Amino acid sequence: MRICLLVPSVYGMRGDVRSIVNLAGELAGRHDVEIVSVRRHREKPFFPVEPRVTLSWVLDAQPGARHLLPQGQMRTEVALWRRLRGLKADVVISTRPGLSVQVARHAPRDAVRIAREWGHPPVPGPIRKFYPRLDAVVTPTETIREEWDRLLEGGVGVEVIPDALPAGPWPRSRMDNRIVAAGGRWVPGKAYDRLVRAFATVADKRPDWRLRLYGGGPEDRSLRDLVQDLNLHNHVYFMGTTSDLTGEFAKASIVAATSRAEVPGMTVIEAMASGVPVIAFDSPGGPGDFVTDGRSGVLVPEGEGEIEAYASALLALIDDERRRRELAAGALGAAAAHAAPSVAERWEKLIATASR
Template sequence: MRICLLVPSIYGMRGDVRSVVNLAGELAERHDVEILSVRRHRERPFFPVAPQVTLSWVIDALPGVRHLFPQGQMRTEVALWRRLRALRADVVIGTRPGLSVQVARHAPREIVRIAREWGRPPMPGPIVKFYPRLDAVVAATERSRREWGLLLDGGADVSLIPDALPAGPWPRSRMDNRIVAAGGRLVSARAYDRLIRAFAVVAGKRPDWRLRLYGGGPEERRLRGLVQELDLHNHVYFMGTTSDLTGEFAKASIVAVTSRAETSGTAVIEAMASGVPVIGFDSPCGPGEFVTDGRSGVLVAEGDGEIEAYASALLALIGDERRRRALAAGALRAAAAHRASAVADRWEKLIVTTSRCV
């Protein structure tokens, strides 16, 4: 079977990109898999792609590349339409609403056409109009499945398939390092300022513990300034970007999540796969999609006093090794549903079922 995964750019360090790379690598064990990137702006993808996966792109945006036609959004859309109309595949999976609309409009009808969704539905106009042409819509979380189902209102089938972890074996934490880790792009939605302020309370009572932040982004300068303001330069460390977040989480004993929304949750499930309990806020679109409070991690209520509550939750887990290890075992059990082989099997079954219906 020939499977094409259409992404805006496979060269970034987003969680949804990581999920696509993981899924493609597993599917390529049994199928011909292509990742089609709308744009290429780097020589190599940030995350390593399995050698049996074919990489291609619509627009080459590498510095120094000369183009016959002017740059611009219209040029990109026209090039994408042409590529989709000439696509030779059995299945094409759009991984962003804007791309899935183009798949519905321009991919040949004999191809199984699927939309992969992570977050909430955006502005509904084009989606309501064109998604009924698709053969399936696949959400990554139960909340997302419900929201897309309400928007489409029977106009397209919406299934639930979780994100895939990297192929195993996964590194496992020994739970003996006095390290709290956090990972993801340093952007405002991640709310790392909440984590740093909470860790200031932790450092005052448990100065033997350290916080490691993995990632990069536009918020880094402001966050570094906050670390200096709170005199945490000996307690909080900016570790830079890594393509092996699972391995880095395995060096920690707690993973902290303070984001206001976990769209893909890749960092959360990679932490659980490393056998590390997660502490996060119990926000409507937060890590509660992946973490069960008291079984695989700890969820803290948002609102008044949230920084102090989060710091208290960290200190409680730091001071209770037996509880940390029990939650770590629960995290490993929860991560099993995200094994690449199990996730790929669900995709294959969906594709086969959908193929029989078209």
């Protein structure tokens, strides 16, 4: 079977990209799999791609690349339309609402066409008009499935299939390092400033513990300034970007997530796969879809006094090694649902059903 995965860019450092790369690698063991990136802005993808997966792109956005049409949205739409019209695939999986609308309009009708949605539904106009042409919509959690199901009103079936982890075996934490880790894109929605402020209390009371921050993004400068203002330069370390976040989390004993809406939640899932408990804010539609409070991690209520509450949760887990290990075992159990083979099998069953 020929499977095409259409993404805005496979070259970026995003959780949804990581999930697609993991899924493609697993499916490539049994199918002809191609990742089509709408844009290519660097020589190689940030995350390693299984060699059996074919990589291609619609527009080369690297410096010096030549194009027939001037740069802009029209050039992208024309190039994407041409690519979709000539696509030779049995299955097309699109990974953003804007792309899914174009797949519904222009991809070959004899192909199974599926929209993979991670976030909350956008402006409904084009969605309600064109999504009924698709064969299915897939979301990573039940919460998001319900939102899409309400929007589409039965026009197309909405299924839940979790994100896929990298192929195992996964590295496992020994839980003996005095390290709290966090990772992902440094953007306002991830709210790393809440973590840094909470860790100031931890550093004051447990100065032998360290916070490692992995990633990068537009909040880099403000986060570094905050660390300096709080005099945490000997306690908080900026580790840079990594394509092996699971491996880095395995060096920690706690993983912190302070996002205001942890979607798709690959950071949380990779932490659990490393056998590390997660402390997260219980934001609406957030980590609570992945973390079970008291079994695989700790959920802290948002709102008044949230920084103090988060710091208290960190300190409680730091001071209770037995509880950390119990939560770590629960995290490993929860991560099993995200193993690439089981996730790929669920995709194959959905495709088989949609093909009938």
